[in-house]
Amino acid sequence: VVSSDTDMALLVHLLACIFGTGSWVAINGLWVELPLIVNELPEGWDLPSYLTVIIQLANVGPVLVTLLHKFTPGQQKEIVIIYIIVSIGIIASFLLAFLWRETTLIAEELHSTAFLVITFFLSLVDCTSSVTFLPFMMQLPPKYVTTYFIGEGLSGFLPGIVALGQGVGMAKCVNVSQTTNITNDNWTEAVDVYLTEAQYQPPNFSIEVFFFVLTAMMFFCLVAFGFLTRISRKFSPSSKRLVPDQTIYITSIESEKTRKDHWHQDPAADLSAPKAKYSLLQFLFIYLTVAWVNALTNGVLPSVQTYSCMPYGNTVYHLSAALGSMANPLACVIAMFLPNRSLLLLGSLSVAGTGFGAYNLAMAALSPCPLLHSFRVGGAIIVFSWILFIGTLSYVKVMIGVILRDESHSALVWCGAAVQLGSMVGALVMFPLVNVYYLFKPGDPCNTQCPL
Structure with missing residues (x-):
């Protein structure tokens, strides 16, 4: 009987972990695939800025679910919602494999309409998971919620691992000919012009x-x-109320990766820690x-x-996106086992993180010729800066x-x-x-001339 119970517990832990990865x-x-996608779609280096706005628009999902819970309470409805949103995620991911290259002419400019529309539905799925997945997990004993959080962390870690295995195509410069018509007085002549362009392996x-x-993964x-x-x-039913006292909820709508604030569990050490009282x-x-962070x-x-990393090469952008996505769950694990509530420390870390962000933003502003762009150390610095x-x-x-x-609960609501x-x-x-204002300039690895 003990063996059977142990096997069942391990099975539930595994299922909870897999369920968490879909969040x-x-x-x-x-986000981790953008280093390859930006070279293929017409938005180019501007594509991440479109994604950040689309993910914000996907906030409509959690809002609708919250209103639905308020006016039509019931646990079975929650299960149906999860089935619907995960099914949408499967269909959207599958369609993306076939339609991500499709473009549409809008206002005389090509746009990757299919990619952006499908991305909205994927964002809708992930944002809505923040207000549906964990409430469902409350129906299980608290020990399985911990495993769910591990799976949630893997939702950022696994794509990064897959992307690292995928690698990134190296760029090589090749000469290509282009026919141009030259008109002079009463005659027109077709002239072949040779240009250098980047081709990615x-x-x-x-x-x-x-x-x-x-x-x-969604399936x-x-x-x-x-x-x-x-x-x-x-x-x-008595087990259903054990979870809220041991978990926290931080609403989050993110990216690339982003990125992500979710529900996180604090170790048992936190349960015995005295509650601090803070001034206004x-x-x-x-x-x-x-708000700032x-x-x-x-x-x-x-x-x-893209602007901060691509001038250093596709590999640098690829590494910053993949390793950056893995830094988030790693930081959450560190927070679990090495928690520190000191506002002085958190303020100092916020200043340090802002400093790294300022360096990344400065390199983006200097695009296509950021500091040390011609040296490997420049690429290494920007990758580590993004991770930190x-x-x-x-x-x-x-x-x-x-x-x-x-x-208090209201404190989390305000959070x-x-x-x-x-x-x-x-x-x-x-x-x-x-x-609109094009303050950040894209570059071309084969035609951009930068001073050393």
């Missing part, structure tokens, strides 16, 4: 294969959820920090990651969530509002700067 795997996958496997991998999430719905009926000024500092991580910096930027600010977000969890406000302002400020 943000689609959007995380898109194919990666280890195609973008389409990567999207099929994302589809498979496994659906299968795991199906089994969990059956298993959850075996647990008594300290609360103001906390909420302003939340999320503005940077969810809006400002993701919009210009995401890692330090992710730790800050998690620990602020832990602090506010111990204060969620600060997250949304900061993310929205960051995305809306950067979009016109990138796409």
Whole structure:
């Protein structure tokens, strides 16, 4: 009997982990794949700025689910919603593999309409998972919620691993001829003009294969959820209320990767920690920090990651996107086992993370000729700067969530509002700067002349 119970517990842990990976795997996958996609779609280096706005628009999903819960309560409805959104994620990921290259002429400019529309639905799925997945997990004993958080962290880690295995196509400069008509007085002559353009070598496997991998991950999430719905009926209702006191909820709408504030669990050590009482000024500092940090991580910096990394080469951009997506769950793990509630430390880390973000933004502003662009050390610095930027600010977000969890439910509600406000302002400020005023300049690895 003991062996049977142990086997069942291991099975539930595995299912909870797989279910958790489906929470943000689609959007995380898109961010780590952008180094290859930006070279193929007409938006080019501006594509990440479009994604940040689209992800903000996907906030409509959590809002609708919240209103639905308010006016039509019931657990069975929640299960139906999860089935619907995960199914949408599977279909959208599958369609993306076939339609991501399709373009449409809008206002005399080509746009990757299919990619952007499907991305909206993937964002809708991932954003809505923030307000549906964990409430469902409350029907299981608390020990399985911890495993769910591990799976949620893997939703950023696994796409990064797959992207690293995929590699990135190296660029080589080739001479190509282009016929141009030259008109002089009464005659026109066709002249062949030779230009140098960058051609990218194919990666280890195609973008389409990567999207099929994302589809498979979403499918496994659906299968795991199906089994969990059956298993959850075996647990008594008394276990359902054990979870909220041991978890925190931070509303999050992100990116690339982003990026992501989610529910996180604090170790048992936190349960015995005395609750700190903060002054009004300290609360103001906390909420302003939340808004500032999320503005940077969810809006400002993701919009210009291409400009800060691509001048150093496709490989540098690829590494910064993939390793950056893995820095977020790593920071969450560190926050679990090495929590520190000191506002002085969190403020210092926020300043340090802002410094790394400022360096990344400065390199984007200097595009296509950032500092040390011709040297390997320049590429290494920008990769480490992106990793440290995401890692330090992710730790800050998690620990602020832990602090506010111990204060009150309304404190978490205000935290969620600060997250949304900061993310929205960051995305809306950067979009016109990138796409209307063109303050950031793209480059060409074969034709851009930069001083050494």
